[in-house]
Amino acid sequence: MKGVVVKVLAGVFTVRTKNGIYECTVRGKLKLDDYPVVGDFVTLEESNSHWVIKEILPRKNLLDRPRIANVDQLFIFMSSIAPEPNNYLIDRLSVLGEYWRLETVIGFNKTDLKKSDLADIYRSIGYKVFEFSLAKDQDLSEITNLLNGKTTVLAGPSGVGKTTFINKLLGEDRETAPVSEKTRRGRHTTRVVELLALPNSGYIADTPGFSRLDVFIDNSSQLADYFLETKGTTCRFQDCLHLKEPGCNVRENMPEIRYESYVKLLKEIEEMRPW
Ligand SMILES: Nc1nc2c(ncn2[C@@H]2O[C@H](COP(=O)(O)OP(=O)(O)OP(=O)(O)O)[C@@H](O)[C@H]2O)c(=O)[nH]1
Ligand SMILES: [Zn+2]
Numbered sequence: 001m002k003g004v005v006v007k008v009l010a011g012v013f014t015v016r017t018k019n020g021i022y023e024c025t026v027r028g029k030l031k032l033d034d035y036p037v038v039g040d041f042v043t044l045e046e047s048n049s050h051w052v053i054k055e056i057l058p059r060k061n062l063l064d065r066p067r068i069a070n071v072d073q074l075f076i077f078m079s080s081i082a083p084e085p086n087n088y089l090i091d092r093l094s095v096l097g098e099y100w101r102l103e104t105v106i107g108f109n110k111t112d113l114k115k116s117d118l119a120d121i122y123r124s125i126g127y128k129v130f131e132f133s134l135a136k137d138q139d140l141s142e143i144t145n146l147l148n149g150k151t152t153v154l155a156g157p158s159g160v161g162k163t164t165f166i167n168k169l170l171g172e173d174r175e176t177a178p179v180s181e182k183t184r185r186g187r188h189t190t191r192v193v194e195l196l197a198l199p200n201s202g203y204i205a206d207t208p209g210f211s212r213l214d215v216f217i218d219n220s221s222q223l224a225d226y227f228l229e230t231k232g233t234t235c236r237f238q239d240c241l242h243l244k245e246p247g248c249n250v251r252e253n254m255p256e257i258r259y260e261s262y263v264k265l266l267k268e269i270e271e272m273r274p275w
Contacts, residue, residue: 001017001018001019001043001044001045002018002042002043002044002057003015003016003017003018003022003041003042003043003044004016004039004040004041004042004070004195004203005036005038005039005040005042005053005195006021006038006194006195006196006197007038007192007195008035008036008037008038008192011025012024012025013025013026013036013042013053015042015044015051015053016195016197017044022044022051023051024044024050024051024052024053025051025052025053026052026053027052027053027054034056036053037062037068037069038066038067038068038069038193038194038195038205039068039069039070039071039151039195039203039205040056040057040059040069040070041056041057041070042055042056042057043055043057060072061100061101061102063100063153066193066207066208067193068153068193068195068205068207070151071100071102071151071152071153072102072103072150072151072152073102073103073104073105073146073147073150073151073152073153074093074096074097074100074102074104074105074152074153074155075105075106075107075147075152075153075154075155075204076090076093076094076097076104076105076106076107076155076156077107077109077154077155077156077160077161078106078107078108078109078116078118078156078157078160079108079110079159079160079161080108080109080110080111080113080114080116080117080118080131081110081113081114082110082113083158083159083160085108085116085117085118086157087118087257088261088264089156089157090118090122091258091261092265093155094106094127094226094228095217095223095226095227095265098225098226098227098228099217099226102153103150104127104228105127105128105129105130105146106119106122106127106128106129106130107129107130107131107132107143108129108130108131108132109132109133109134109160109161109164109165110133110134110135110160110161111131111132111133112133112135113133115131119131121257121258124255125228125229125255125258126228126229127228128146130142130143134161134164134165134168140168140169144169144198144200147169147198147202147204148198148201148202149201149202150202150203151195151203151204151205152203152204152205153204153205153207154166154204154205155207162206163206166196166204166206169199169204170196170198170199171199193205193206193207193208194206217269218269218273220241220266220270221239221240221241223262223265223266223269224242224250224262227258227262229253229254229255229258230250230253230254233249233250235248235249236248236249241266242262243263243266
């Protein structure tokens, strides 16, 4: 039987299959690297009347912190106000999205309170940007269509409305947890990553901590490649970090606030280097 690991907690692997949810263990002693992670496609077999993960199918990708495999899409989730959107956070997340080759979309919630100042900038760069209000009875089908059939990670600061969004998406289709999980803390406080099955098809994961992810690009000259607006632009200078060189066309392709983030990220990466 095949399935997808939707949660890992205390050695119990929750696997969703066509026939329902199974709580599984792994076979014998595995090296830590061989353990299944959330998002893994696995095969199961029954052994002594309980279910065991027999095999992990090849991964398309593996994000770390949080560890989650086979991610298709990154949904950068902000609010236009309360809290104010943090463009530096958007930029580091968008860099991660490019680094992991994820489809990346950006959403600004709470447009009932304020129109987003940043939406047009990210649109001009080439990102798909949504502005919406979860407080209103707004049609979200454009967004839900984009989530269909994919595994999406939701990343954004606290208070922007991620939980409200997920509850709205799942609505009455929200699955109840298996009996043995009834004592778990609510999802609001839970700090483990969990894939939630969407009503049609696809999964979404709220990713606590994802926004804190370090940028782990070890060659600073590559950083600009992860800025979408520089795609297809080759700098006319060799070994250019696009900092001071007059006439650097990579720099010219970045909107000012993106360029500021680029410089800040570059500094962060250089400071992380042990040499
Ligand atoms: N005005 C307004 N308030 C909203 C909207 N969407 C959500 N909220 C409110 O914003 C607050 C935070 O929403 P949550 O869904 O808990 O935010 P979150 O991103 O999950 O935050 P954490 O759980 O801390 O990660 C709640 O009081 C929501 O009712 C909106 O579109 N407009
Ligand atoms: Zn340059």
